[in-house]
Amino acid sequence: MTRTIVASATREIVIGFDQPFCVIGERINPTGRKKLAAEMQAGNFETVIKDALEQAAAGATMLDINAGVTAVDPNATEPGLLVQTLEIVQGLVDLPLAIDSSVTAAIEAGLKVAKGRPLVNSVTGEEEKLEAILPLVKKYNVPVVAISNDETGISMDPDVRFAVAKKIVERAMDHGIKPEDVVVDPLVMPIGALGDAGRQVFALLRRLREELKVNTTCGLSNISFGLPHRHGINAGFIPMVIGAGMTSAIMNPCRPQEMEAVRAANVLNGTDANCSNWIMTYRDHKPSEGGGATAAAAQAPAAGGGGRRGGRAARAGSGAASQ
Numbered sequence: 001m002t003r004t005i006v007a008s009a010t011r012e013i014v015i016g017f018d019q020p021f022c023v024i025g026e027r028i029n030p031t032g033r034k035k036l037a038a039e040m041q042a043g044n045f046e047t048v049i050k051d052a053l054e055q056a057a058a059g060a061t062m063l064d065i066n067a068g069v070t071a072v073d074p075n076a077t078e079p080g081l082l083v084q085t086l087e088i089v090q091g092l093v094d095l096p097l098a099i100d101s102s103v104t105a106a107i108e109a110g111l112k113v114a115k116g117r118p119l120v121n122s123v124t125g126e127e128e129k130l131e132a133i134l135p136l137v138k139k140y141n142v143p144v145v146a147i148s149n150d151e152t153g154i155s156m157d158p159d160v161r162f163a164v165a166k167k168i169v170e171r172a173m174d175h176g177i178k179p180e181d182v183v184v185d186p187l188v189m190p191i192g193a194l195g196d197a198g199r200q201v202f203a204l205l206r207r208l209r210e211e212l213k214v215n216t217t218c219g220l221s222n223i224s225f226g227l228p229h230r231h232g233i234n235a236g237f238i239p240m241v242i243g244a245g246m247t248s249a250i251m252n253p254c255r256p257q258e259m260e261a262v263r264a265a266n267v268l269n270g271t272d273a274n275c276s277n278w279i280m281t282y283r284d285h286k287p288s289e290g291g292g293a294t295a296a297a298a299q300a301p302a303a304g305g306g307g308r309r310g311g312r313a314a315r316a317g318s319g320a321a322s323q
Helices: 034-041 046-058 073-092 105-113 127-140 158-174 197-210 220-224 232-242 257-270 273-282 295-300 310-316
Strands: 001-007 012-016 022-028 063-068 097-100 119-124 144-147 184-187 248-251
Touching: 022 046, 034 073, 046 063, 046 073, 063 073, 073 097, 073 105, 097 105, 105 127, 105 295, 119 127, 119 232, 127 144, 127 158, 158 184, 158 197, 197 220, 197 232, 220 232, 220 248, 232 248, 232 257, 257 273
Parallel strands: 022 063, 022 248, 063 097, 097 119, 119 144, 144 184
Antiparallel strands: 001 012
């Protein structure tokens, strides 16, 4: 069984088909958040601290860390800011981290200071990216997110996206990186623009699981981009992608409706043994609360112990973005 191991200084999490769904908190990302970007540029990490603590309390399994505050000269500014952000978050929460950047120098700078075994976010099928990122993944012995696009952009043909994912897995193996350390993002399209987006990703997930035997992730809220009441779509999407084989997602854990869907899917998928996490989270839930978060829910993990995704969406050339 494929097992991708990520870790903080003292806490190890396994991503896998037989494991609870891995919720990667998306909030520490200044893409599309002008206030956060301005704060980070000014050396003010008040919102970063708040987002880290709130996501951990809400049940995130991991936290994604992005410091892409400017497109003017990211090679000069992003490495130092990403390091600073990582160090602050590591001092606050004991969760594994995903180092999220399109700047190779920033990823390496982050790998030098990250504790445990972080997840590199990300590499694409572009030759330049493969040659820049895969050697770092091998050098630091860490897993990596593989986004299924290449120099031609994002294909609307799921067979092409599968072929790109396969290419990345094979190139990783050429560098001595095992398939279990490649977490494929098959790229979720907005269902409002592409009516077949849901069925496309479900089919892709099954192929990735059965043929490549790799773990998978996505920017969850991309599915609902442009639609009203997005959280309803997101919450419905969660158990369906988990049923199709997805093992993690970059999402906002502070949305009770979506976290409830994750926890319910874990129960029904058999990865919440004896329904223990569900019971711990919702034993004091009252029907009159209408599905809102309880105090227990704020403290309970989504993945049995263990968004913005604008930076990654931009690297993939996607028009989808989270709220």
